[in-house]
Amino acid sequence: MRSLMMIFGLGWCLLAQAGQVSFSRDVQPVLAEKCVACHACYDAPCQLNLGSAEGLERGAHKLPVYQGSRRHAQQPTRLFVDANNEDEWRGLGFFDVLQDPQQQSVLLQMLSLARRHPLPADNSKLPTGLDLSLNRSDSCPTPAEFNTYADKHPHGGMPYAVTGLSDSEYDTLANWLIQGAAMDATSWQPTAAEQAQIDQWETLMNGTSNEQRLLARWLYEHLFLAHVYLDEESGKQGRFFQWVRSHSDSSAAPREVTSRRPNQDAGTHFQYRLRPVQDVLVHKTHITYPLTQAKLERVRELFWARPWQVDALPGYGRRARSNPFETFAAIPAAARYQFMLDDAEYFVRTFIRGPVCRGQIATDVIRDNFWTLFQDPAHDLYITDAAYREQVDPLLALPGANTREEKLLSSWRRYSKSRNAYEKIRSKAYARLPAPGWDELWQGNDNALLSIFRHHDSASVRKGLVGEVPQTLWLMDYPLLERTYYQLVVNFDVFDNLSHQLQTRLYFDLIRNGSEVNFLRLMPPKSRQSILDSWYQYSGKVKKWLVYTKIDTHTPSALALPAERSVQEFGRQLATRFADLDARPDPINRCNSAFCHRPGLTDEQAASEQLLSRLASRPAAGLPVINFLPEASLLRVEFSDGSREIYSLLRNRAHSNVAFLMGESLRYQPGLDTLTIYPEVLSSYPNFMFSVAAGELDDFVWAMQKISTREDFDVLVDRWGIRRTHPQLWEHFHDLSRHIGESQPLERALLDMNRYEDL
Incomplete structure (x- = not known):
């Protein structure tokens, strides 16, 4: 109760100092800068989508969209589609996060909780107990439940588990909420052309x-x-x-x-x-x-x-x-x-x-x-063959439309049998x-x-x-x-039941x-x-x-490839023969000369890519640092002229096979994992970032090559890593989107932080 009174007191103080806050001019840029990275699409915590006024007005929901074990289909809750106004969303189970007649709004309380228990902006690891897993159980407290939530989760405020809002950003959001959270967003309209x-x-x-x-x-x-x-x-x-x-x-x-x-x-x-x-x-x-x-x-x-x-x-x-x-x-x-x-x-x-x-x-x-x-x-x-097409069309039907549990096995047998009949024909x-x-x-x-x-x-x-x-x-x-x-x-419905999702997964395997x-x-x-x-x-x-049909091991191929390492030789010839179609030639990972970098670079840029090529396409058995890297890391290299390049460091996990729904970790072959390095942002979901001055890149690569223990890796992260508590976290994170906009302007959009790890 004392914390609630503190929020009210702070609110009146802020309100006295502030003019009218505009959602479109003042609030939406803050949300885009600090909140949308986690609160967008179906995987937004508590289904709270902060990418639009409509998402804010819709509010939050206790039921997650991703619930793969559910036996019955869930009511769809698609923003802009399944309801048209606030009353309809309340009828679908969403609760207000902006205003409450009895208590302070959930959103303001979440923001204030983070202010009362800030994380140190010192690039340290997060406090013990902060759960970053995608499958965590979100509490999604209503206004009446918030005090209990705050007592149990003192570091559970927003933004969650990251460097928080600046004073001015907090004041903007708090004043807007105290003033009544008015929406002045106007929809843009097509031009005459x-x-x-x-x-x-x-x-x-x-x-x-x-x-x-x-x-x-x-x-x-x-x-x-x-x-x-x-x-x-x-x-x-x-x-x-x-x-x-x-x-x-x-x-x-x-x-x-x-x-x-x-x-x-x-x-x-x-x-x-x-x-x-x-x-x-x-x-x-x-x-x-x-x-x-x-x-x-x-x-x-x-x-x-x-x-x-x-x-x-x-x-x-x-x-x-x-x-x-x-x-x-x-x-x-x-x-x-x-x-x-x-x-x-x-x-x-x-x-x-x-x-x-x-x-x-x-x-x-x-x-x-x-x-x-x-x-x-x-x-x-x-x-090319109409008779063939007419023969196979009935065999190309897809499962998943009948989602009754009792029909799962019989439906799967029928569709897999049809698919295999098609493969034989x-x-x-x-x-x-x-x-x-x-x-x-x-x-x-x-x-x-x-x-x-x-x-x-x-x-x-x-x-x-x-x-x-x-x-x-x-x-x-x-x-x-x-x-x-x-x-x-x-045909895929993320709100459907386990039977539908299993049929989809099993047929995609085929x-x-x-x-x-x-x-x-x-x-x-x-x-x-x-x-x-x-x-x-x-x-x-x-x-x-x-499950699968037998393959043809008799019909000849006209490619005249060698019997040994056929796939590798095919890939080499493909890159040569189709060079004019290759939108992304890759001398870093497939270096076949002394120059393992892209053409047209400055000397400093070329030297940097030459250094990075030492880490590319090597198995983890000879480069143990791969064992400590997440799936998608981004490396920001700063050059002496003030420019920078961003490289994706992608960990390619090796598997004995990918044929089964469960037990993936049992099929890992970690010694065969490799690292792909490419000058582009190759993921919507960065797992981590490193920032290195070009003059230190030799030290960075040398350290990557020498790492053999978790303690060694922690030293590397301490020196060059951008953790969730880094004081310039958001500047570095949004620079990834700017980089996309520079090279592919049509693709520029905000990246997701839900998978950003606490290394």
């Missing part, structure tokens, strides 16, 4: 013929997640839009249909509309896509160059949702595949990086680093074709080569061949790419296996089994025997 483009796109999407309506449905289901920009300049200014199915037409603001999934029935009266993205852009959900004039012409070129016909529109029932190949069979398959290939990085990002902010359903079935390639449409039987059909060569790989643009890095329960995707030649590669054809997209993006096996067709026949065995060691052999 933007509106003209929007009208063109909405006209295309809301045509009335069966063909127009079916194509619009397919396009919407493939773009609903995107932050779309109408031209590069407006995108660089942060002006993005999102497709919604709206109950209102173009005469009014979009009013989104509230279906659980984008391919569920929205009724007969809706239109596809472009709605401005109003909340603060956060990197983990900021997956960009161009809706430029050129893209509009490309859509017309791909889908309307030749006539096609839809006799009757498909429905939105369970079968239509589970099999997009049958549902959209009338749309030319070549056009569908080419549309996805044109922007393959976007589509892979949607299921690797999004849409749910904590993607372990997807990421625990993939290796820590691999490259992804795509089958050329001219060599994809699904595209596919293997036999491709065995009758000429031996596959380099022309089997699509080479249309720089989306042809993708690098994927997994960081436990998150992952990143980049164009180009980043890192050493990986242990495994994926070769995706249209059925693989489309099934992955529908399974992990369109998709990964299919992509690997498709790649094996390029390897020498006599090497394929040994390569596959290296991917499925120990317990993986059981999964390979029980």
